[in-house]
Amino acid sequence: MIKASGIRTVVGRELKRGQGISRAVMLEHTLFSLPLAVCAFLLESGGRPALSTVLWIIVAVFAARNGANALNRLIDRKIDAENPRTAGRDLPTGRVKVQDLWIFTAVCGVLFVVAAAMLNPLCLMLVPVGAVMIGGYSFTKRFTWLCHFWLGVTCSAAVMGSFLALTGRFEIRYFPLTMAAALWIAGFDIIYALQDIQHDRAHGIHSVPARFGRKGALAIAALSHLGAVFFFGVNLYFFPLRGWFAAGIALAALILAAEHILAWKGDVKWIPLAAYHLNQILSPMVLLFCLLDIYLPGGLYGF
Numbered sequence: 521m522i523k524a525s526g527i528r529t530v531v532g533r534e535l536k537r538g539q540g541i542s543r544a545v546m547l548e549h550t551l552f553s554l555p556l557a558v559c560a561f562l563l564e565s566g567g568r569p570a571l572s573t574v575l576w577i578i579v580a581v582f583a584a585r586n587g588a589n590a591l592n593r594l595i596d597r598k599i600d601a602e603n604p605r606t607a608g609r610d611l612p613t614g615r616v617k618v619q620d621l622w623i624f625t626a627v628c629g630v631l632f633v634v635a636a637a638m639l640n641p642l643c644l645m646l647v648p649v650g651a652v653m654i655g656g657y658s659f660t661k662r663f664t665w666l667c668h669f670w671l672g673v674t675c676s677a678a679v680m681g682s683f684l685a686l687t688g689r690f691e692i693r694y695f696p697l698t699m700a701a702a703l704w705i706a707g708f709d710i711i712y713a714l715q716d717i718q719h720d721r722a723h724g725i726h727s728v729p730a731r732f733g734r735k736g737a738l739a740i741a742a743l744s745h746l747g748a749v750f751f752f753g754v755n756l757y758f759f760p761l762r763g764w765f766a767a768g769i770a771l772a773a774l775i776l777a778a779e780h781i782l783a784w785k786g787d788v789k790w791i792p793l794a795a796y797h798l799n800q801i802l803s804p805m806v807l808l809f810c811l812l813d814i815y816l817p818g819g820l821y822g823f
Contacts, residue, residue: 541590541616541624552799553678555807556701557581560682560694563759567814569686573639577685580635580643581678587628588654588674590621595658603719640688643681650677662724665731668713672706672744693758700751704802707744707776710737711783712795738783745776752806761813768809775802 561569561577593600593611601612610616632650636643653674660667679701683694713720713727714737720730729737752769755761775798782794 541620552705552803553585553675553701554578554581555803556697557678557682559807559810560679560697561686562810562814563697563755563761564683564686564694573685576635576638577682580632580639580681580685583628583631583635584650584654584678585675587625587632588657590625590628591655592658594618594621594625599723599725602723603716605715605719639685642684642688646681646684650681653677661726663726665726665728667726668706668709668728669702671709672702672704675705676702696751696754696758700748700755703744703751704748704776704799707741707748708779708795708799710741710744711779712791713737714783715788715791734786738780741783742780745780749773749776761810764809764813764816768806768812771809772802772806775799775805 557577561574593609597611597618600606600609606612611618611621629651633644633647636647653670657667657670657674660670664670676698680694680698683698684690710728713729714734716725716727717729717734719725720727727737728740732740749769749772752772753766756766779794779798782790782798
């Protein structure tokens, strides 16, 4: 018989390994793309999506996002080890093993393919496109400052994919929310990269801050976020939304404004708050106001 102490040891070891992988891939950052993907299928279905479709969309978004981040950590582990800011991460320090992260990436890849296959043929056909976008991101910083926009487009695929999962075809009305997500993510990723201007320049890493400097980067990030707010607003034309969603967009604009005020202060210590923590609030908040618009009595969807 297996002793209870042995079982506890194995369970404890596996939990520790899982916690390490979760930290390495920043599991909580799934909040960036998932709420907007939920908005997409709620808007397209009129608030009445099929439960099975919702399940597979969530699996696909979770698997793609976390598999992508794990792959990024693996590809960039040498770069992360050389950067004082990232040298303490789990992979460079050895707290997470390379093979464990490869296994996690492979499992996420399989889940992504299975989820796409369960949704519809178009989603399955687009899996190779998603793989190129995900795999290509880590290499873009080696040759172009447009890497932030590649990341934005890659993450926004969760939104477009959520629309496509319901209908199996492209429609013009799917693009505004997708573009809003892409520009929003690109903008705050540019702000985040302000922390590494000197290191990136010294080591040949391409980024908007390394190419255009702090002020130029902040200007490009601001333009990206103005574009994001605009495209959020365009959804009011394509979908029968009311004042609740408009209020959500206004609050999102205020969050982005606060983010840029913090970034302009010039102290690097404010960058994580400006680039990540505030943005973890933004997409769930947009989803909340989307839910209010759809499900409160008197909504144009008939509730």
